Amino acid sequence: MGLKVFFYDLRTTRRLILIAALFFCASIVVGWLSTGVIQAILAQQMEGLGGVAQRLQNSEHPQWSFFVFIFFNNAIKCVLVIYTGALFGIVPFIFLIVNGMVLGFVVHLQTDMGRSMYEIVVKGLLPHGVIELPVLIIACAFGLKFGVNIISTLGTSIGLKRKGTGPSWEVFLKQTLTVSIWSVIFLFIAAAIESGITYRLLSH
Template identity: 35%
Template sequence: MFSRRGLLQSWNEVRSYFIFSVILFFAGIVIGGSHSAPVEFLESQLKGISQIADAARKSETPELTMFLLIAANNIFKSIMVMGLGIVAGILPIVMLVANGLILGYLLSGIADNGQNVWLLIVKGLLPHGVLELSALFLACAFGIRFGMTLIKGIAGSALGKSNSWQPFVRTATGSVPALIVVTVVLFIAAIVESTITYWLMS
C-alpha cells in the first residue's frame, strides 16, 4: 500500500481523473465569470465564506481561528468527496464545478469593481491555493474513480466477468495513502492561508 511501486501504480490509475478534475474546476471558473452564472446560488455560497472570515476577525486570535476553521472545513470536505464519490462520482464533480463557479464569480466581481485581479490572485490565492487545489483535485480524482470502478464492478459481476472488482479494490487501497497526503497538504495550506495570505491581504 505504502510502497513506492504501489503509490506509483495508484497515481497512474488516478491520473486521468486528476486531469479531469482540473478541467472541471477551470470550466467552472469560466462559467462563474460569465453572464450565465447562477448568481443567487453563488451569492449564498459567498455569504457562507464571509461568515468564516468574520468569525476569524472577531476572534481574539484571528490567525489561529482562521487556521482551525479552514483546516477543519477543507479536510472534512475532502474526506467526504473521497468517500461519497462512490455514488457514481457525482459529489466530487459537483464540488469541483461549484468551487470553480464561486472563484470565477468572485474574480469577475472584483474586476467589475475596477480592482487588480492579478494582484489579488498573486497575494490572496497563489500562496495557499497551489497546495489547497492540488489536494482538492487529488481527493476528487479518487472520489470519481471510486464511483466509476463501482459501476464497472457491478456491471462486470452482472455479466459474469472475473476480477471485475479489482479496480475498485485497488482504488480503495490507494485511497488510504492518498487521504494522508491530502490531509497533510491541506494542513500546510491552512497554515499558509492563515498566516502568509492573511498578512498579505491585510
C-alpha cells in the same frame, strides 16, 4: 503510505485527475461569466462564507481561528469527497463544479470591486492555492474513480462485464487511504500558508 506510493497512486489515476482539472477550469469560466439564477446562488454561497469570515476576524486570535477553520473545513471535505464518490461519483462531480464556479465568481467580483488581478491571484490565491487546488482536484478524481469502480463492479455482477475485468478493491481502498492521509498533510500546510502569509499579504 510514503510519498513515493502517493505519487505512484496519482500516476495510476492521471486520466481522471486530468478530467477533473478540466472540469474545474471550465467551472471557473462558468462562475466568471455567471448571470441570473447561477449568479444568485453563488452570491448566496459567498454571503455565508462572508459571515463566517467576519466572525473569525472578530475572534480573539483571528489568524489561529482562520487556520483551524480552513484546515478542518478543507480536510474533512476532501476526505468525504473521496468516499462519497461511492454514490456513482455524483458528490465529487458536484463538489468540483461548485468550487470552480465559486472561485471564478469571486475573482470576477473582486476585479469589479477594483482589485487588480495581480493582487487577487498572486497575493490572494497563489501562496496557498498552489497546494490547496491540486489537492481538491486529486480528491475529486479519486472520488470519481470510486464511482467508476462501483459502476464497473455492478456491471460485472449483472453480467454486462466479464468477471475478472473489474477493479481490485483491495488495491483501490489502500490508494484512497494513502491519498486521504497525504491530502490532509498538504491541506495542513496550505491552511498554515493561507492563515499566515495570505492573511498578511491581503491585510496590507
